Amino acid sequence: MDNTPKIYKGFAGKLASFFIDSKLTLIIVFASLLLGMLAVYLLPREEEPQIKVPMIDVMVSMPGASPREIEERVS
Structure with missing residues (x-):
């Protein structure tokens, strides 16, 4: 007989146990990797994209003024 105590797993524990014990996990991992590589390959990209910032x-010249005072007057 099994003398180990039963541990309540909850939803996350049951989900983890399912993926640890399942043979589909390896297929899901490889499918995700394949889809990720396909997405990177098909993603349009430019060598030098034009980015507008x-x-x-x-630039303000106010001798004797503090940075806070200049900020208040400019904005």
């Missing part, structure tokens, strides 16, 4: 540089 919505940002500007503001």
Whole structure:
């Protein structure tokens, strides 16, 4: 007879046990890898893509002013 105590697994434990004991796990892993490689291969890409960055540089000369004061006056 089996003298090991029964452990309550819950949903996550049952799901993990299913994939550990299942022979489909290996097929699912390889299918995922294959689909990932296919997606990378089919993904359109450019050597030098044109990226627009919505940002500007503001240069202000106010001798004697603190950075906080300049920020308040500019924005």
